[in-house]
Amino acid sequence: MIIRSANFVKSSAELKQCPEHNLPEYAFIGRSNVGKSSLINMLTGINTLAKVSSTPGKTQLINHFEINKSWYLVDLPGYGYAKTGKKQRAVFAQMNTKYITNRETLTCLFVLIDSRHEPQQIDTTFIGWLGANGIPFALIFTKSDKLKPAVLKTNIEAYKNHLYETWEELPPIFISSSTNRSGREEILDYIAQVNTSLESGE
Ligand SMILES: Nc1nc2c(ncn2[C@@H]2O[C@H](COP(=O)(O)OP(=O)(O)OP(=O)(O)O)[C@@H](O)[C@H]2O)c(=O)[nH]1
């Protein structure tokens, strides 16, 4: 897919403030610092579109970006950052939960997982919750540039095996690096494919 335009539309503190439209939305979620905002910049090719920081807890609102005037990318606040106070964590969790369970235009939620780590309970519990609530999702293993190819492969296989303990079938899985832009075509092609199937009413 070619990105012809990518525009920041709005930051929303809650679901009811989110922009009104009927276009498909693809949202990014995952632990703070996993690379959600960086991935949005990498996919769109605009490094200043979403705010990135080496300090976790940067994205604090629901951010909508309109792509090619035909679909949306959504950057969500991260979860699981210990230094974000308990109260603030609860605010983010509620914001995300409401968005995920009630946003009618949400077409696929990309759950980002740091490819360097073993399965973390906070992620696997969240993935289980998505399954229980029938939310369509895909997984993206981020920061693949930080690992040697063989280690990356081992880690992803281990993660899949862990998921197979509770899942019969796995969701679509992508591997990305915002540094060397790997995974870009695969993720954009997947989005294009889903958009096409929606248009043809499948
Ligand atoms: N090497 C490498 N660093 C990355 C990659 N993606 C993100 N980073 C770095 O990881 C840090 C966090 O990136 P963000 O994109 O802000 O992470 P986030 O998930 O949006 O974080 P919050 O908004 O705090 O939830 C930054 O220092 C990025 O430069 C990647 O693919 N490779």
Ligand SMILES: [Mg+2]
């Ligand atoms: Mg962010």
